Amino acid sequence: MKLTVNGTEHEVDADPNMPLLWLLRDLLNIKGPKFGCGVGACGACTVLIDGYPVRSCSYFAGDVDAPITTIEGLAGKDALHPVQDAWIRHGVPQCGYCQAGQILAAVALLQDTPNPTDDDIDAAMTNLCRCGTYPMIRAAIKDVANSDGGGL
Amino acid sequence: MSTLGKITRRTFLGLGAAAAGGLAVGYYFYQTPHANPLEDNASAGDAIFNPYVFVSAAGAITIITPRAEMGQGVQTTLAALVAEELEVTLDQIAVDHGPASSAYYNEAVMVDGGPFASFDQSLLANTARETMAVASKFIGIQVTGGSSATIDAFDKMRRAGAAARMVLIQAAAQTWNIPAENVSAQHGHLINKTTGERLPYGDVAELAAKLPPPEDVILKKPEDWKLLGKPQKRVEIVEKVTGAPIFGIDVELPEMRHATVRMSPHFGVGARTHDATAALEVPGVEKVIPLQTQYGSGFAVIATNTWAAFQGAEALDVVWQDATYPTNNDAMTPLFDRALEEDASFTLGSTGEPDEVWRNTPPNRQLEVTYEVPYVAHATMEPMNATAQWRENELHIWSPNQAPTIIQGVCAGHFDMKTDQIKVHTTYMGGGFGRRMEADFSLFAAIIGQHTNGRPVKVTWTREEDTRHDMYRPRAKARYRGTLSDDGHLTALDVAVAVPPLIKNTLARTFPGLPVAGPDKLLLEGAYDQPLTVPDRRYAAHVVDLPIPIGFWRSVGNSYNGFFHESFLDEAAHKAGKDPLHFRLDLMNDNEHAPAKRVLLKVAEMADWGAPMPEGKGKGLAHTLSFGTWVAQVVQVDTSQQQVRIEKVWCAADPGLVLDPANFKAQLISGAIFGLSQALGQEITFTDGAVDQGNLYDFDAMRMHQSPTFEVALLETSPRMGGAGEPGTPPAPAALANAIFAATGKRLRTMPLSKHIDFT
Ligand code: FES
Ligand code: FES
Numbered sequence: 001m002k003l004t005v006n007g008t009e010h011e012v013d014a015d016p017n018m019p020l021l022w023l024l025r026d027l028l029n030i031k032g033p034k035f036g037c038g039v040g041a042c043g044a045c046t047v048l049i050d051g052y053p054v055r056s057c058s059y060f061a062g063d064v065d066a067p068i069t070t071i072e073g074l075a076g077k078d079a080l081h082p083v084q085d086a087w088i089r090h091g092v093p094q095c096g097y098c099q100a101g102q103i104l105a106a107v108a109l110l111q112d113t114p115n116p117t118d119d120d121i122d123a124a125m126t127n128l129c130r131c132g133t134y135p136m137i138r139a140a141i142k143d144v145a146n147s148d149g150g151g152l
Numbered sequence: 153m154s155t156l157g158k159i160t161r162r163t164f165l166g167l168g169a170a171a172a173g174g175l176a177v178g179y180y181f182y183q184t185p186h187a188n189p190l191e192d193n194a195s196a197g198d199a200i201f202n203p204y205v206f207v208s209a210a211g212a213i214t215i216i217t218p219r220a221e222m223g224q225g226v227q228t229t230l231a232a233l234v235a236e237e238l239e240v241t242l243d244q245i246a247v248d249h250g251p252a253s254s255a256y257y258n259e260a261v262m263v264d265g266g267p268f269a270s271f272d273q274s275l276l277a278n279t280a281r282e283t284m285a286v287a288s289k290f291i292g293i294q295v296t297g298g299s300s301a302t303i304d305a306f307d308k309m310r311r312a313g314a315a316a317r318m319v320l321i322q323a324a325a326q327t328w329n330i331p332a333e334n335v336s337a338q339h340g341h342l343i344n345k346t347t348g349e350r351l352p353y354g355d356v357a358e359l360a361a362k363l364p365p366p367e368d369v370i371l372k373k374p375e376d377w378k379l380l381g382k383p384q385k386r387v388e389i390v391e392k393v394t395g396a397p398i399f400g401i402d403v404e405l406p407e408m409r410h411a412t413v414r415m416s417p418h419f420g421v422g423a424r425t426h427d428a429t430a431a432l433e434v435p436g437v438e439k440v441i442p443l444q445t446q447y448g449s450g451f452a453v454i455a456t457n458t459w460a461a462f463q464g465a466e467a468l469d470v471v472w473q474d475a476t477y478p479t480n481n482d483a484m485t486p487l488f489d490r491a492l493e494e495d496a497s498f499t500l501g502s503t504g505e506p507d508e509v510w511r512n513t514p515p516n517r518q519l520e521v522t523y524e525v526p527y528v529a530h531a532t533m534e535p536m537n538a539t540a541q542w543r544e545n546e547l548h549i550w551s552p553n554q555a556p557t558i559i560q561g562v563c564a565g566h567f568d569m570k571t572d573q574i575k576v577h578t579t580y581m582g583g584g585f586g587r588r589m590e591a592d593f594s595l596f597a598a599i600i601g602q603h604t605n606g607r608p609v610k611v612t613w614t615r616e617e618d619t620r621h622d623m624y625r626p627r628a629k630a631r632y633r634g635t636l637s638d639d640g641h642l643t644a645l646d647v648a649v650a651v652p653p654l655i656k657n658t659l660a661r662t663f664p665g666l667p668v669a670g671p672d673k674l675l676l677e678g679a680y681d682q683p684l685t686v687p688d689r690r691y692a693a694h695v696v697d698l699p700i701p702i703g704f705w706r707s708v709g710n711s712y713n714g715f716f717h718e719s720f721l722d723e724a725a726h727k728a729g730k731d732p733l734h735f736r737l738d739l740m741n742d743n744e745h746a747p748a749k750r751v752l753l754k755v756a757e758m759a760d761w762g763a764p765m766p767e768g769k770g771k772g773l774a775h776t777l778s779f780g781t782w783v784a785q786v787v788q789v790d791t792s793q794q795q796v797r798i799e800k801v802w803c804a805a806d807p808g809l810v811l812d813p814a815n816f817k818a819q820l821i822s823g824a825i826f827g828l829s830q831a832l833g834q835e836i837t838f839t840d841g842a843v844d845q846g847n848l849y850d851f852d853a854m855r856m857h858q859s860p861t862f863e864v865a866l867l868e869t870s871p872r873m874g875g876a877g878e879p880g881t882p883p884a885p886a887a888l889a890n891a892i893f894a895a896t897g898k899r900l901r902t903m904p905l906s907k908h909i910d911f912t
Contacts, residue, residue: 015435022459026410031402032395034582036533037615038462041848044533071395084393088385091814094822095223096392097399097533097582122857128848130533130583131223132825134859136818 003064005030006073016062020054021045023061024070032071032100036128043127046101053108071100074107082147083107086140094131101127106141115145189253190216199361201319203255204234204312207361211354213238213245213340218256219305220249220296220554221388222532222584223822224877225815228386230305232379232811237313237372239337240353242379247387252556252576256294260304267500267673269681270780270872271744295555297589297704299779299875302811306873314369316360320353323360327351383814388580398580400552403539405608411600412461412612413443414468415450415621417842418475420699422449430467436460440468441603445566446661447592447701448621452600458612465614475841477699484838487696488524488629491650496692498671501680504688506633509644513635519727520633523719525712525903527624527836529851530705534582535618536593540601541608547574547598548608552581554588558662562591563598565664585826586704590623591662616846623703624836626652628712632720640728642721642739644688649713651675652696658703678713678776678882683745700838706826707878710778714827714882715889715903718774722890723899732773732890733761747806747870748775751784754804754865759786768792769799770895774883780874781807785824787860787887791895795910798828798860798888806867807874816876817864823880824862829853831885831905858912 003010005028014023019038024030024047033056036044040058047056050066074081080088083106093099102125109116109124116124121138129137190200197209204216215238217230231247250256268277317337324342325332334345341350374381391398416422428440431453439454453464478484510518539550547569553559556576564571581588597611613621628651635644655672671693673680680691705711725735733756740748752775756762759771768791775784786802803820810816832854837844845851889900892909900908 018457018459022457026457026459029404031397031404034399034533035401035458035535035612037848039615039847039849041852042533071393075394080390080393087393088389091383091386091389091818093223093386093389093392094225094818095221095533095581095583096388099392100395103393125856128533128853128855130531130585130826130853132822132829132854132859133818134825134854134856135821135862137856138859 004067014061018061020056020059020061030070034097043101044098046104048104053105082144086144090136090140092133092136092140094133098127098129102137110144186255189251189255193251199357201316201361202312204309205316207354207357211352215245215247216250217247218250219301222581224819226301228384229302229811230309231387232384233305233309234313236377236379237310238317240340242384242387244340249578252560258295258300258304260300267671294557297554299878303873310371311369314371315365318366319360319363322363323356324351327356380811384812399534399582400579401534401537403550403610407607409454409604409607409609410458410461411452411454411609412465413452413596414465415448416472417620418472421473424471424473427469431464434460434464434467437464439603443599445595462614479841480839481837488650491694491696492631492648497695499690499692500671500676502690506644506646506688506690509635509688517636519724522631523716523901524629527627528834529619529622529624529836530585530587532583532587535613535615537612538594538597539608539610540597542601545573549594550577550579551594552579554584559591559594562595585706589704619846619851620843623701625705625711626702630716634724636728640730642686642724645686647679647691648694650694650696652698652702654702674709678710679717683740683748685739685741707778707881710776710882714776715885718883718886719889747782750867750869751782751804751806755784755786755802758863759802770891772887772890772894774887776882778879778882780872781805781879783879783883785883785887787891789891789895795912797912801860802863804865806870808870809868809873810866813866819876820864820880821862824884825854827881827884830903831888832911833904833906835904
């Protein structure tokens, strides 16, 4: 099967029923998407497919029909993505394990809704953070929304 | 204050008793420093100053921060202690956890292991602390826990930085042939004060490291600090926003195999029969092997990828032996009830005659209530995992862990090896909360590694396996009795807590054969050691024997005693017709209690305590002193809709000294969310001897839409330094229950509170 991840095309020999998460982590050595629950309940495995956030643990690799972006592919050549920068400014990560998923969920939210309300943030940011970084995540998202030109 | 109660020198608890026993033979070794573990692992040209600082031939400075980074920011704060004295900034250095070694023993975690309140400065308490300090060096356990890391490192690591700075200055002075007074150290450079000439540290490091270490190390004055006391950017922040492979689960080695485990759901027994045919038919599965350890019995499935291993484990057909303990929750309940009826196992901090006061108080001024908490799991974000490889007679383990020397000890025992044949590589970890103090997942990987022909094997647990094979925060039930004077003061307090024994349970699997003696203060911490001037009081532990594995869960005994104690003070205040703030302040009359009063008054001011609230809203207050940090919280709830919303948390904390205010605040928020998460539905229950819950859909934690806003203030008045990682947790559930009472008049005494009321 053919997959495009972060702009690179991969030819992979795998069971199409393999969850995308394990294909990325174990077969392609792309470790940004994390395993947290395996049942779509935590969001640590979030990747963007065609810009939409998808929980890759619960997505068959064989169903992927558009380019994938993982956290590794988010930054530009010379600069981090504005959401990553905001995460640093607000000191969001603690253990950091959930943060690849949180950042990608935030990127998708801000692309869709450049100036999200608290309710928008509650509705879109459903990923678990066991370290309780929610107040910092909320502040960082609003910071990106309020920066020059609003949003991304 | 000095409440000695029934404590004598012979009744030091658990670890301490064993450690003190070793002292007679150990004192000689105490005087000899531990070997510097960096010497063994050095590259050519490395200039090694001490176990915390080395400079490579190319001039790169590395600081060893030998405590586990699990999100609490410890590596950044520890690096700042060294960097401050070394006169470098954090972007000029690399940080490394370093090898497992007794040289990195944690003294602070043991110094306060004795059964004394942290503010107890009596001769007995201080003698115990000194004894433990010596003992901690003798047993040399490298561990991250008990919110102790910065307290332990505060002197040690500043001295390491200063000692390196002093020899660097001396080496530069020799090079320039000028007196050392004419050389200063600034921003990674040595400056010739007369000529203004500058040398980077790397240029004289080799020479400097050969000079004898200074005898009198001079530390900077706090007013001269450039890094300490100011917020620092985490040293690993870029890795954490770019998805760098820094966690245990990300370890990737050539020819690596992937595995998972399926352990007996019934603790203490193994399989009756099993059939691996279906498991071995899963494409990618290579082997199924049995596992038998003090942590449990079961099977491992080895495969070419994690998904295949997971499928294989599921396909494994096993009939497990029956559990040998009461097999469901209801059957366990009588054990707790009965324990409360029986004589206490031990008491701590007791004084006066609470029974007599009770008898002599009219029933309308007596208050007797019971509280309960269930078993709860740690549910770290990163499920348990470890990678192992056998190389000739060395065992290498890559493990996201909080206690590398314990892994060495447990593996050495299992394989009959020397600890120095076991190399533990500590990775970053996706949460720890006490779960990663345990060696089970590392030992399993090591055993499985014996079946992969010298190839490394990464063993990843499913979330289900992680939830069902935890060392849980124990279930506990407490009976509180109090009496009030006719003017509404608490005159007597009688606390009885039925709970399984933490130290005994932990030591049995970690150091089998080690004798355990004395009271286990963890069972009563958060109650007996709180600032409270009540003349007649008793704190009694009633130990419940149940073989469910239990362990250290963020804030340990404080996590449940904080809920009981602070709920009870609120109930007593309401019964006395007093404001819960003033009721508490009236009970804190010793000088040592001053920080508690200050954080209570501060949080009351921040939260506008006492201001009228709209219908359906309410505020609750709680205070717990734990790990040396005094924390008062006010929680505000809105109950006017169908579901209760936790709107806001105000928090005032006094740890004496704050090394990084941004990180300290983040830890208090994190701790409070961890505590509140319990209330929202966390509960581990049993059916037929097995844990009912398996994944986040039945054991979840607080989410964004449930998260309150926070306002945090830090005070620095306490005479001793306190920890950061845990003290935010204990008061939160009580403050929440007290807020719900204030809003609704409904008193909730059983966790999770969600059993009685719906939350958003
Ligand atoms: S691992 Fe995919 S949602 Fe949890
Ligand atoms: S930062 Fe640790 S789980 Fe989110």
